[in-house]
Amino acid sequence: MNGMAIDDVLPELSVGPVSRLDLALYCGASGDHNPIHVDIDFARAAGMEDVFAHGMLSMAYLGRVLTNWVPQSWIETYSVRFSSITPVGARLRCVGRVSAIEQLGESCRVTLALSVRDQGEALKIKGEATVRVPADGITNRGNNNGKA
Amino acid sequence: MIDTSYIGTSLPSFEVMVERGRLALFAKAIGQDDPLYSDLATARGAGHPDLPVPPTFLFCLEMDAPDPAALRKLLSIDIARVLHGEQHFRYHRQAHAGDRLRFEPVIADIHAKKGGALEFVVRDTRVTNQHGQAVADLRCVTVVRNPQGGDS
Known part of the structure; x- marks a missing residue:
């Protein structure tokens, strides 16, 4: 089945500790200028103790787990639910696991259960993605993805 | 309500x-180390017309x-x-x-x-x-x- 099986684990990605510079860079690069992520005065006025990371930054980290694993063009859907905020200093583990495989003729659709947790195992993001794997399978991804 | x-x-x-430069900055901001997303030659070598x-x-x-x-x-x-x-x-x-x-x-x-x-x-x-x-x-x-x- 294209060399994949249920419960196969994707190579995980560890990032962090998330710094204030990371949040500033993401603010500028993403175009998300909500001050609650970069301006501590605004965050405190809004009742927060400190600034906190953009949820979409963690979704982008988690997306790297997908594109490290398969060429991006194989990804059909990618969805997340944000569970809790990620404070400055958090260390994040981005993981994925094959939860379903549906055969579609020569190709197959693989469903992935995804999550981001911090160093205390607190859930930050729960996600799911579906990936359409062509008949010649994952063994050829290096040729498509420009990486080994 | x-x-x-x-x-x-x-x-x-x-x-x-x-914009190409914006994509390269975004790659930096998310720690993306795969040059496919920031280097034009790598992207083209992988069959993309430009940075994906x-x-x-x-x-x-x-x-x-x-x-x-x-x-x-x-x-x-x-x-x-x-x-x-x-x-x-x-x-x-x-x-x-x-x-x-x-x-x-x-x-x-x-x-x-x-x-x-x-x-x-x-x-x-x-x-x-x-x-x-x-x-x-x-x-x-x-x-x-x-x-x-x-x-x-």
Whole structure:
């Protein structure tokens, strides 16, 4: 089945500790200028103790787990639910696991259960993605993805 | 409470150019070490016409709307009370630097939970390219916290 099986684990990605510079860079690069992520005065006025990371930054980290694993063009859907905020200093583990495989003729659709947790195992993001794997399978991804 | 009569309302559509330098900066900001996303020669060597738009960047381009606060203004939502609840992408076609993408957002749903303490605004956005081809469908669920709950 294209060399994949249920419960196969994707190579995980560890990032962090998330710094204030990371949040500033993401603010500028993403175009998300909500001050609650970069301006501590605004965050405190809004009742927060400190600034906190953009949820979409963690979704982008988690997306790297997908594109490290398969060429991006194989990804059909990618969805997340944000569970809790990620404070400055958090260390994040981005993981994925094959939860379903549906055969579609020569190709197959693989469903992935995804999550981001911090160093205390607190859930930050729960996600799911579906990936359409062509008949010649994952063994050829290096040729498509420009990486080994 | 947010006026649910806005369900089904279209927000202004807009077009955004995908810029190569912006993609390279985004790659840096998310720690992306795969040169496919920042180095033109690598991208072309892998068969791409230009740097590919990474999976979540379409959401960022949507924030490049002429008025990124259009939804909050229309619904009178205070940015300090807003959290991002969910984000969904369905991809149809890879976008690249140099593409001109069109975004067409619609308010798909508005509903409350916990007696109004939390309200949810669902925005669906269709993204097409300069050739009119479908690129992706985005769904963004915004959570609005109402400290007093109920009728605040």
